[in-house]
Amino acid sequence: MQKICVLGLGYIGLPTASLLATKGFKVHGVDVNAQTVETINRGNNHIHEPDLDVLVKSAFRSGNLVAALEPAPADVFILAVPTPLKEGHLPDITYIKAATRAIAPYLAPGNLVILESTIPLGTTEKVADWLSELRPDLIIPPINEHGRTVDNDKAQIFIAHCPERVLPGQILKELIDNDRIIGGIDQSSARTAQLFYERFVKGNILLTNARTAELCKLVENAFRDVNIAFANELSLICEKLDINVWELIDLANRHPRVNILQPGPGVGGHCIAIDPWFIVNSAPDEARLIRTAREVNDHKPQFVVTKIREKAARFKKPVIACLGLTFKADTDDLRESPAVEIVRQLAIKQAGHILAVEPYIGTLPATLVNFGNVQLADLKTALQRADLMVLLVNHRAFYDIGRELLNEKVVIDTRGIWR
Structure with a gap:
């Protein structure tokens, strides 16, 4: 797991790619924005984040970080693309599907596919299904009729969800120090992803299944949202009561x-x-x-x-x-x-x-x-x-x-x- 392909060079993808490059990994970063690719290939940063400009420049000068518009063969593929909302507050996983299609031709036996994007429940399973359709020559960990994964020791592709948990303004520190949750499509995928993250994460690494990891990330943010809503509702009440x-x-x-x-x-x-x-x-x-x-x-x-x-x-x-x-x-x-x-x-x-x-x-x-x-x-x-x-x-x-x-x-x- 030395060659890494990171899809999406935004607020999560670029810090992750740059960090990995400075840790000695060979990183191929991918973004659909040609200007972003050009900026990074000059050793420059297109995001305001403390110390990220220094990290990107260091990664570029090491020769370990290259940006491009298309993926390349790798050992680990990290998807860090957006998951916005559509009309009616419905999840939009179009970018996840596009990224999955983009990496499919480059996959080889033993590769690890990691979703770091925040995703709706069941998306990791969808990625496994899409890859099964796109690459019938490869063995993808199967899923039974109850939505639970079944271990397959012969599985050739490992798939896991490891949601980012960083705070803007402290991304570089928290990428390393924060505990990470890894949800594998099966146990072998979770363990394989753990071996990868252990090489640069100092926080605890906790393993679970893909759906639990997906919901865990959503719950963390919903907890904050509910508490902020309480404060915002108090502000409306106080406005009315002149307090x-x-x-x-x-x-x-x-x-x-x-x-x-x-x-x-x-x-x-x-x-x-x-x-x-x-x-x-x-x-x-x-x-x-x-x-x-x-x-x-x-x-x-x-x-x-x-x-x-x-x-x-x-x-x-x-x-x-x-x-x-x-x-x-x-x-x-x-x-x-x-x-x-x-x-x-x-x-x-x-x-x-x-x-x-x-x-x-x-x-x-x-x-x-x-x-x-x-x-x-x-x-x-x-x-x-x-x-x-x-x-x-x-x-x-x-x-x-x-x-x-x-x-x-x-x-x-x-x-x-x-x-």
């Missing part, structure tokens, strides 16, 4: 067995905003709390938009500064960002002229570029021109804004840093 939600949570958390999370303008990112729907899709009648939490968090951006519009209506030609566009503080990650959606809705509803202040990006997101009433601005310009200051993301740069600069402005703080 400071931040003070309330601080006081409640003084109880030794209470740990309420912080409310915000909504929930974003590639995991928490999406993964709970995978559980709802698998068990719609049973996942009632998980569904409700998603609905609470999905509603929060609209609540913020309504509040901003009410405040903006006081001005003849309001200028609204929206501070932050990313889904998480101090990253450039815009995926499923509630801040972007809030700005988009304000633009659609012509709430005013919007100054979007986002220190981690250089151009407006694609969903905002066609609005004439939205422009990217720096913080100084926003403080000079805005009638309303709306804090959407708690970037470090916004903590240092002097209170005296906000005295004559309408302030809406969705993160509680100016309380």
